[in-house]
Amino acid sequence: MSSLALYRRYRPETFAEVIGQEHVTDPLQQALRNNRVNHAYLFSGPRGCGKTTSARILARCLNCEKGPTPSPCGECRSCVDLARNGPGSIDVIEIDAASHGGVDDARELREKAFFGPAASRYKIYIIDEAHMVTPAGFNALLKVVEEPPEHLKFIFATTEPEKVIGTIRSRTHHYPFRLVPPGTLRDYLGEVCEREAIPVDGAVLPLVVRAGAGSVRDSMSVMDQLLAGAGADGVTYEMATALLGYTDGALLDSVVDAFAAGDGAAAFGVVDRVIEGGHDPRRFVTDLLERLRDLLILAAVPDAADKGLIDVPVDVLERMRAQAGALGPAELSRAADLVNTGLTEMRGATSPRLQLELICARVLLPAAYGDEAALLSRLDRLERGIAAGPGVNAPAAAAAPAAAPAPVPPPVAASPPSPPPAPQASQAPPPQAPAPTPAPQAPPPAQAPPPAPAPQPAAPPPTTRQPGAWPMGARPAAPARAEAARAPAPAATSGPDSSVVRHAWPQVLDTVKGKRRFTWILLSQNAQVIGADGGVLRLGFATPGARDSFANGGSEDVLRAALAETVGGQWRIETIVDPGGGAAQAMAAPPPRMAPAPAPARQAPASAPAPTPAPQAPARQATAPEPAPEPAPPPAPRAPAPPPVAVEDDMPEEDDPDLDDTALSGHELIVRELGATVIEEFHHE
Structure with a gap:
């Protein structure tokens, strides 16, 4: 027997x-x-x-x-x-x-x-x-x-x-006849080992079933070989893997953990251990594909072991559950596809090690591919909060949050002179802007020329996006300067939504400019972002007239549509009067240059319908001292829709026919093309 x-x-x-x-x-x-x-x-x-x-x-x-x-x-x-x-x-x-x-x-x-x-x-x-x-x-x-x-x-x-x-x-x-199911065959082999009275490690039976491939005779032959070579401690897992040529589970765990962490050094270290240990690279890739298959099923069916979908010991099952959680379903599916493709390419390859290293590199670098599987893999990493890069991106992502909070609570919030660069909308005047006293020496406050530096706020996004790195909680520190300009603002603008809106505000203004130039001029010269949270955008206007013009002139719908296109979502807009904001300081700043020749052309239609601009030069000098008082409340009859104003005047005038919502506005035509400064505009019902 x-x-x-x-x-x-x-x-x-x-x-x-x-x-x-x-x-x-x-x-x-x-x-x-x-x-x-x-x-x-x-x-x-x-x-x-x-x-x-x-x-x-x-x-x-x-x-x-x-x-x-x-x-x-x-x-x-x-x-x-x-x-x-x-x-x-x-x-x-x-x-x-x-x-x-x-x-x-x-x-x-x-x-x-x-x-x-x-x-x-x-x-x-x-x-x-x-x-x-x-x-x-x-x-x-x-x-x-x-x-x-x-x-x-x-x-x-x-x-x-x-x-x-x-x-x-x-x-x-x-x-x-059919192949015997793995569960049935494993139980049968366990009974045979008990009858043979030879201890067998529980992790050995799945290997024997795998080697037998559903054939009872083949599985019994493999089991007979292991029992014949068993020592005093019976058939161990190490002995079975060495004899049957299977990859040790520790190697598979190491390479899967390296894939989950994006650690290229660990992954290629496992490849070196496989080659130096004399393992067959094709066998290693086959076993890795089997492990990825089990992880994919475990991620889709958490109780796959109880249902018999996977056949692994209990301790290995716990490790596999952790690995399935670290790797999302999309990344597991992509990795399995790449390993399967690489296994096919390894047939007849002259350098199996090179093929194995290429497989690991492809799995580790989803950003190097533009297909849908790579995009879903990167989104999986983003949702799980894992940096996509192996070792470079993780420190960068960790350093960015550390740098961002530092400027947010600066003690300089009470000192307004420091925030001249804060005007985010487009009012970036020279450093002497905080002093409003020189208003008398400035004939007209030039709001229109400053819009040229509007692209300046577009520079703040210094987020270094690596090909595989996705910005997590790190935000650039540039918006903190705008928050420092206002003492009460930091409490309302500390949320991430506020940072996003501030970063995208220049793009929002560009979108508004393409929709309606009047709204763009109003926002770029008189408005400033105070805060954004929970779908509510708070804007501060330099004067009540500018706020009323924004609220009553249909500009709110234009801004809401621009926010939806640029930032996304549905927004509710709240407006307040904020004379101490960057817009007010920009208005008080003297213009850097003067253009007296074109100015009378604007004054002529305001005072009389005379077409000759030259005789009206004295009128410009006469009205120059008017901006000094700068009366805040406009006349009651003109309250319905006053456009952006710098100073108020008692001189009524008709609407400028050049001011059009869709074409080049009259305000911009005068300021940009003629180099003049607008003192006042009135709209009558």
């Missing part, structure tokens, strides 16, 4: 002992109970799944003295002869068709088949590897298989039923 192979010592003797083939054994047992046994059977299926064993069991059931019965007695002569280690029966003939598949062999079989059995009920021919019989041999057997004598039964066993000619196959009952 001890000299027999393991698969021979534990070969089933009844249909009840056959595992994983209930779809075949149950109908056969029922046919035996009903005494409706056919004269010819065809058993097909992969190797080692029980075809020949089931044929022998069927022969025992037919020739048992108490039969035909689904459960042989095991005591009669026929049952003893056909037992696991019995001598065999003269009435049950097994033929290997690989060496007896010719015409002469078929003729000899046909001549002997007509003789009755010697001591049993039936004469049974078991023809193994039936697909090896030649077409001529099958034709020679056709007549006897089609109309055999009553004492004759045929059982054909083959792995390729399609090679059995149709005339033979149509005269048999075909039973297809």
Whole structure:
């Protein structure tokens, strides 16, 4: 007994002992109970799944003295002869068709088949590897298989039923055998190890099942090899992986953790250990693909182990759950696709190590690809809060949040002279802007020329976006300067929404400019972002007239549409009067240059319809001292829709016909094209 192979010592003797083939054994047992046994059977299926064993069991059931019965007695002569280690029966003939598949062999079989059995009920021919019989041999057997004598039964066993000619196959009952499920096979191997009284590590059985690939005979042979080489401590996991050539689970854990952390040094270190350890790179890639498959299923089905979808020990299952959480489904799917493609490319490769390193590089660098899988992988990393880069991006992402909070709570909030660069909207005047006293020496406050530095706020986004790095909580520190200009503002603008709006404000103004120039001029010269939180944008205007003009002139809808296009979302806009903001300081600043010649052209239509601009030069000088008082409240009749104003005047005038919402506005035409300074504009209902 001890000299027999393991698969021979534990070969089933009844249909009840056959595992994983209930779809075949149950109908056969029922046919035996009903005494409706056919004269010819065809058993097909992969190797080692029980075809020949089931044929022998069927022969025992037919020739048992108490039969035909689904459960042989095991005591009669026929049952003893056909037992696991019995001598065999003269009435049950097994033929290997690989060496007896010719015409002469078929003729000899046909001549002997007509003789009755010697001591049993039936004469049974078991023809193994039936697909090896030649077409001529099958034709020679056709007549006897089609109309055999009553004492004759045929059982054909083959792995390729399609090679059995149709005339033979149509005269048999075909039973297809299948590979044994891994769970069933693992439990069966555990029972065999217990009966052998040799301790086996629980992590070894899945490796044996994997090596057997669903074949009971192959799995039993592998298990027999491991049991034969077991030491005092039995069969260990290290021994099994070394003997079977599988990759150690520690290597797989290391490379998967490296993929999750984006650590290229660790990943390529594992590749070096694989090569230096003498492992087959193709086997390593195969095992890695198997691990990624298990992680992908575990990420999609958290209780996959309980449902039998994956077959791993409990301790390994906990590690795999952590790995599945570190790698998102999109990244796992992309990594599995890349590993599968790389495994195909490794066939016949002259440098397997190079192919393995390329696979790791592709998995580690999703930003190097522009396909949908790479984008979803990067989004997975962003959602999980993991830096996409291996080691460079992580420190950058960690340093940015540390740098951003520093400028937010500066103690200089109470000192307004420091924030001259704060005007974010587009009012970036010279440093002497805080002093409002020089207003008398400035004939008109030039708000229009300063819009030229409007692109200045676009510089603050210094976020260094690496190809694989996605900005997380890090925000640039530039908006903090604008917050320092106002003492009460930091509490309202500390949220991330405020930073986003401040960074995008120049782009918002550009969008507004494309929609309506009047609104753009109003916002760029008189408005400033106070805060943004929860979908509410708060704007501060330098004067009440500018705020009323924004609220009553339809500019709010234009700004809301521009915010939706540039920043996204639906916004509600709140306006306040903020004379101390950057807009007011920009208005009080003296203009850097003067253009007296074009100015009378603007004053002429304001005072009289005379078309000649030259005679109106004295009027400009007469009205120059007016800006000094700068009365805040405008006249009551003109309150409905005053445009952006710098100083108020008592001189009524008609609306400028050049001021158009869609074309070049009159205000901008005068300021930008003629170089003049607008003192006052009025709109009448």
